[in-house]
Amino acid sequence: MKPDPRWYLKLLLSVQVIDIIGKPNLSFSPEIPAVSGLHVQVLQEQDISELMEFQDSRCIGRTVVFSHEEAHARLESGWRCFGARRLGCMAGFVWFAPRALSSPDLHCEFEMDARSVMITNAFVAPEHRGRNVFPILMNESFRTLTELGYKRVYGFVHHGNRSSKKALAKHHFQTLGMILSGFVMGVYFFLPFIADDAGICVRFCGSPWLRWREFFRKRAGRAIG
Numbered sequence: 001m002k003p004d005p006r007w008y009l010k011l012l013l014s015v016q017v018i019d020i021i022g023k024p025n026l027s028f029s030p031e032i033p034a035v036s037g038l039h040v041q042v043l044q045e046q047d048i049s050e051l052m053e054f055q056d057s058r059c060i061g062r063t064v065v066f067s068h069e070e071a072h073a074r075l076e077s078g079w080r081c082f083g084a085r086r087l088g089c090m091a092g093f094v095w096f097a098p099r100a101l102s103s104p105d106l107h108c109e110f111e112m113d114a115r116s117v118m119i120t121n122a123f124v125a126p127e128h129r130g131r132n133v134f135p136i137l138m139n140e141s142f143r144t145l146t147e148l149g150y151k152r153v154y155g156f157v158h159h160g161n162r163s164s165k166k167a168l169a170k171h172h173f174q175t176l177g178m179i180l181s182g183f184v185m186g187v188y189f190f191l192p193f194i195a196d197d198a199g200i201c202v203r204f205c206g207s208p209w210l211r212w213r214e215f216f217r218k219r220a221g222r223a224i225g
Contacts, residue, residue, distance in 0.1 A: 010183060012183070013184055015180065018158060019157055020156050020175070020198070020200065020202075021157060021173045022173060022176045022198065023152065023153045024199075026145055026151055035086070035136055038085070038086045039084070041085075043081040043082065044075070048075075052071065054093070058125050079095060079097050080098075081093060081096075084128075084133055091124060091133050092123055093121070093122070098150075106179065106181055107188065107206030110156070111200070111201050112154060115149060117152075117153050118153070122137075154200050155168065155173065176195060178193050178194075180193070187209065188210055
C-alpha cells in the first residue's frame with residue numbers, strides 16, 4: 001500500500017486542542033419540553049444486543065465504536081449506559097465512566113473522585129436530532145446518576161467541535177481547562193492545563209516516541225513485503 005503523505009506531515013508537526021469540561025452539580029438541569037413516545041432507561045446486559053445492532057447500523061463513521069465484549073466489560077466494571085427509545089425503537093445512547101477513563105487517542109488517563117463520572121460515547125440518530133431527544137437523554141441520565149449518589153460529571157471535547165460544546169452548554173457544562181497534544185518531528189507532546197480545584201486530573205500514559213516506533217514498524221513491514 002502506498003504511504004499516505006498526510007501521515008508523514010503529521011509526523012513532522014500536528015497540534016490538537018482538547019477542552020476539559022464539567023458540570024459541577026448533577027442535580028440541576030434545564031427544563032426541557034417532553035417528547036411524545038420517548039423513554040430513557042439504564043441499559044443492562046440484556047440490552048447489549050440491541051445497542052450493538054443500533055451502533056453497527058447507525059454509528060459507523062460518526063462516533064467511537066465499541067464491541068459487544070467491550071460493552072459487556074464496561075457494564076461489569078461499573079460504567080452506566082443510558083438508552084433513549086422512541087415508540088419502542090432505539091434513538092440514541094450515552095455512556096458514563098466512573099472514577100477513571102483511559103483515552104487511547106490522547107494516550108492519557110483521566111482520574112476523578114468516587115462521586116464523579118465522565119461522559120464518553122454519545123450518539124443520537126440523525127432523524128431524531130433537533131427534537132429534544134439528546135437534551136432529554138442527558139437530563140434523565142443526570143437524574144438517575146444523582147439518585148445513584150454521583151455529584152459531578154466531566155467530559156472532554158475537541159476545541160473546534162462547536163455543536164457538541166453548544167449542546168453541553170445547555171446543561172451548564174463549564175470549561176475547566178485544556179490539553180494541548182500533538183507531534184513535533186515525530187516526538188509526542190502532551191501538555192494539560194487544568195485548574196487544581198477542578199476535581200479532575202489527567203496522567204500521560206504513553207511514550208513520546210510512539211510515532212517513531214510506528215514509523216519504523218511501517219518501514220520494516222514494507223521491507224519484508
